[in-house]
Amino acid sequence: MIDKERPFSPEAKKIPLFPSSRDLVIIDGQFMQCISADSEGASFVLLEDKSKGIHISPEEWTQYKYTAPPKNVISARGLVEKGLMTNEQLDQVYWGPEENKHPHLKKTVTFFGTYTKKK
Secondary structure, eight states, rough: OOOOSSSTHHHHTTOOOOOOOOEEEEEEEEEEEEEEEEETTEEETTTEEEEEEEOOHHHEEEHEEEEEETTTEEEEEHHHHSSSOHHHHTTTTTGGGGGGGGGGGGGSSEEEEEEEEOO
């Protein structure tokens, strides 16, 4: 995605950064979790219904306005503590196979920020 030869060039700065795999985001008011991200874009599943998802290509990112997370809200834990996410939504977050033995790990999943489609 980013030009490795010139990572700080003006052209590289125009390329939107994707959330990483497993990051939480809010897209158009809905909590989603990134399931994959690479130079082809990013794919997300809806937390409340994991059978529904979207894929956003690099070109489509320009159609979204990004808002950084609120101060001190960098993880699922912060979202719950600030009342921005319910415990029921937290239960739907995927951390990995280790979450069965260590369910508290879900609270450490990164909150990347909010995306709102530009009008």
